[in-house]
Amino acid sequence: MAGGDIEAIEIVEKRSDGTAVDDVLLELEQGMMPDSVVSACNALDDVEVLFVSRYPAGGNLMMDLEAVEELTTAAGDFDKLIDLLPATFRVDWAARVHRAKGVVYGTSAAPDVLEFVEIESPTRLEAPEDEVTLFAAARLDGNEIVVIGRRGGPEYAESEIARLGHLCGLAVTIATA
Structure with a gap:
């Protein structure tokens, strides 16, 4: 090489x-x-x-199964999910955003202020005021979403968006089991 x-x-x-x-x-x-x-x-x-x-x-570097294993030991701890996402998805930060309260938990590099966005399924988010960071989000429930941010790229692949949704869904399932 x-x-x-x-x-x-x-x-x-x-x-x-x-x-x-x-x-x-x-x-x-x-x-x-x-x-x-x-x-x-x-x-x-x-x-x-x-x-x-x-x-x-x-x-x-954590892969999805390692993240799931960590989540099962911390059932119901959505902050743990947020802490796992940057390594799992190779992003700069992650945050949990509540409909009324805004950012309720974020990794150290996450913005202090993020708006709740109504989404039905995992998706990329547009932020016209930030042309450098790429955003993706998935729902935890009707009042909370998870947002991840990657500065400068690359674009989120469709498989990453799907993985984010699956991992958030698993975290919710583990929390309610």
């Missing part, structure tokens, strides 16, 4: 045209810059790098 070792690969989306979007976790060699790996990848036919992000040394 061009200065890095592949640690993990996750298929994020399979498209109808036969292409796929993969999330690849690399460990770079000491002193290696990410753009050299990006250049090597972009030189390959039919390969395009959509997004590069850093994870702190020793950072723990």
